[in-house]
Amino acid sequence: MEYDFDKIIERRNTGSLKWDRYPDDKAISMWVADMDFQAPPAVLETLRKCVDYGIFGYSLPTKELAEVIIQTMEQKYGWSIEPEWIVWLPGLVTGLNLACRSVGDVDDEAISFTPVYPPFLAAPVQSKRTLLTVPLMLRDGQYVFDLEKLKKTITGKTRLLILCNPHNPVGRVFSREELLALAEICLENDIVICSDEIHCELVLDEVKHVPTASLSSEIADNTITLMSPSKTYNIPGLGCGFAIISNEKIRRDYVETEKGILSTPNALGYSACLAAYRDCEDWRLAVVDYLRKNREVVYDFIKGELAPLSMQKGQATYLAWIDARKLGMSNPAGFFSKGGVILSDGKDFGAPGFLRLNFACPQEVLREALYRMKQSLERL
Numbered sequence: 001m002e003y004d005f006d007k008i009i010e011r012r013n014t015g016s017l018k019w020d021r022y023p024d025d026k027a028i029s030m031w032v033a034d035m036d037f038q039a040p041p042a043v044l045e046t047l048r049k050c051v052d053y054g055i056f057g058y059s060l061p062t063k064e065l066a067e068v069i070i071q072t073m074e075q076k077y078g079w080s081i082e083p084e085w086i087v088w089l090p091g092l093v094t095g096l097n098l099a100c101r102s103v104g105d106v107d108d109e110a111i112s113f114t115p116v117y118p119p120f121l122a123a124p125v126q127s128k129r130t131l132l133t134v135p136l137m138l139r140d141g142q143y144v145f146d147l148e149k150l151k152k153t154i155t156g157k158t159r160l161l162i163l164c165n166p167h168n169p170v171g172r173v174f175s176r177e178e179l180l181a182l183a184e185i186c187l188e189n190d191i192v193i194c195s196d197e198i199h200c201e202l203v204l205d206e207v208k209h210v211p212t213a214s215l216s217s218e219i220a221d222n223t224i225t226l227m228s229p230s231k232t233y234n235i236p237g238l239g240c241g242f243a244i245i246s247n248e249k250i251r252r253d254y255v256e257t258e259k260g261i262l263s264t265p266n267a268l269g270y271s272a273c274l275a276a277y278r279d280c281e282d283w284r285l286a287v288v289d290y291l292r293k294n295r296e297v298v299y300d301f302i303k304g305e306l307a308p309l310s311m312q313k314g315q316a317t318y319l320a321w322i323d324a325r326k327l328g329m330s331n332p333a334g335f336f337s338k339g340g341v342i343l344s345d346g347k348d349f350g351a352p353g354f355l356r357l358n359f360a361c362p363q364e365v366l367r368e369a370l371y372r373m374k375q376s377l378e379r380l
């Protein structure tokens with residue numbers, strides 16, 4: 001089936017965080033990580049059915065939903081999970097915060113690799129944990145873990161490592177070997193891993209996503225995995241995600257922490273989640289293909305037309321991580337925003353001087369945004 005990702009859909013004045021947070025009739029919004037494409041037809045169809053049914057009582061995830069998730073993990077990653085390991089969540093930022101609050105005690109430490117999606121820096125602090133950061137290092141044009149630095153950073157109070165894989169914003173899909181080495185250090189030091197894998201179905205290159213918990217049962221028992229259909233199928237506003245936790249004690253503590261505070265996902269979120277995982281593989285492959293082309297457009301344009309900006313090609317996600325340090329500006333995001341392109345500021349990711357550009361939009365819009373960035377640089 002053909003899907004039309006070129007179609008430009010106006011999102012201003014729709015209550016969109018991405019397009020209405022900084023109201024501007026002309027600016028192109030490329031910051032928050034959602035896509036400017038409609039969700040897959042099968043998801044829209046199931047949502048229409050829910051609305052036509054018209055009763056919005058309290059919901060439960062159906063047995064079929066758990067089965068589809070179990071099947072997806074088995075088929076895509078060779079990872080066997082049990083239904084009782086699934087803990088439903090209204091969002092993965094919530095899931096991250098729960099991990100920070102349920103593992104260890106107040107004043108213990110949690111580690112994040114930087115640069116990273118801002119909630120990885122905020123969640124430990126919001127949870128009264130001490131945040132430790134370890135910078136990813138660039139080796140042969142690829143961001144990798146600095147395991148020596150990690151070992152030196154760990155103390156007797158380090159209880160949690162929050163990992164983003166595939167990585168937002170650098171787009172790395174960490175290999176089995178890299179993950180194994182990391183997971184072993186965590187086991188040796190009694191550090192639980194919270195592995196946020198929300199971008200795992202948006203792999204653009206010929207590399208495979210490996211869920212951390214699929215490495216071995218010992219590693220699984222030391223890992224909280226966070227997943228959700230929200231990024232891949234563009235339904236983040238429907239608030240439906242889940243944790244997979246095989247270790248009974250870690251799962252019990254996690255669930256205890258949320259009791260009475262969190263609501264479960266709603267009927268629309270559950271239904272969309274089921275349709276996404278069950279019926280939308282064809283659409284997913286098509287959107288990944290479109291995103292891969294957009295990534296090339298961004299990469300080629302930056303290389304050819306936007307010096308002194310530069311970027312490494314990410315292997316996954318629809319986010320480009322752009323090094324703007326050569327501009328020597330304290331606020332490069334503000335500079336490009338004046339030229340009509342709203343980008344995320346690397347400072348929020350722990351990397352001032354960088355920018356994050358969301359290229360999940362029709363290619364015509366992407367080209368116009370890149371052209372505006374070029375014009376901004378020419379006016380310097």
Ligand SMILES: Cc1ncc(COP(=O)(O)O)c(C=O)c1O
Pocket residue numbers: 033090091092093094117164168196198199228230236241
């Ligand atoms: C790594 C990562 N985790 C979590 C989220 C947000 O998840 P949610 O909307 O389910 O809270 C994002 C959104 O960009 C993300 O990139």
